Amino acid sequence: MFETSASDRLALVTGTSTGIGAAIARQLLLCGWEVAGVARRSSAIEHDRYRHLAADLQDAPAAVAAIETAFGALLGESRWRRIGLVNNAASVAATGPVPRLDAAELVRVYSVNVAMPLWLMGFVARHGPRGAAIRIVNLSSGAAVRAAPGLAAYCSSKAALRMAGMVFGAELDSPLRPADTPADLSILSYSPGVVDTEMQLASRSMSVEDFPWGGMFRDFAAQGLLVAPDLPAAEVVAYLESDGGERFAERKRG
Secondary structure (H helix, E strand, O other), X not given: OOOOOOOOEEEEEEOOOOHHHXXXXXXXXXXXXXXXXXXXXXXXXXXXXXXXXEOOOOOHHHHHHHHHHXXXXXXXXXXXXXXXXXXXXXXXXXXXXXXXXXXXXXXXXXXXXXXXHHHHHHHHHHHOOOOOEEEEEEEOOHHHOOOOOOOHHHHHHHHHHHXXXXXXXXXXXXXXXXXXXXXXXXXXXXXXXXXXXXXXXXXXXXXXXXXXXXXXXXXXXHOOOOEOOHHHHHHHHHHHOOOOOOOEEEEEOO
């Protein structure tokens, strides 16, 4: 069992082992939040208000069972006045021209980038106390609205997550909204720009044949245009702590 804390704010953040996810978790802890992190790998974060679950989002059935067991009862505790969800984890696997893509690899990409984030949105809405304010941030990308040759799986999955957030926002003011869904719930599709992360490094390492955009990302790095993860993390945390706003909104960093 995890220990509880005196905090009245809880955030569930995916991909907390490195990059933006780790930066968000650390900033939330500094702001007094309790943080539940989910990542395939272990986390270097050591804090009495941080709890880590090692789960591979590529395997949706196993990940769902692990998250329900670890955090289902925690989310439902009446002490929470605010709950945040940050769908940060993402996969850039299954790269290359569409005719070369492997079906099994596509399933894994869509599990990480679409299926699990969509399920997690419902998870926090279903388990969170009715009186809690819930803020959801789905990490997006320019790839959600712009075709990048060699990244069909990534672009289409990010576009699907963007639409999933829009649909959920629309449902909140429709007859489809379950009566026990917390009333104060809003969703942000947030594009952090070009950030210095492991995913960015992986993109720069791809061959021109598999990913023609790699040269552009290598130029960004050479010109010092990559931003540190702490910058988008601060904007995400600010949204999680915000009041009011639209059911669904989109925003770019800055």
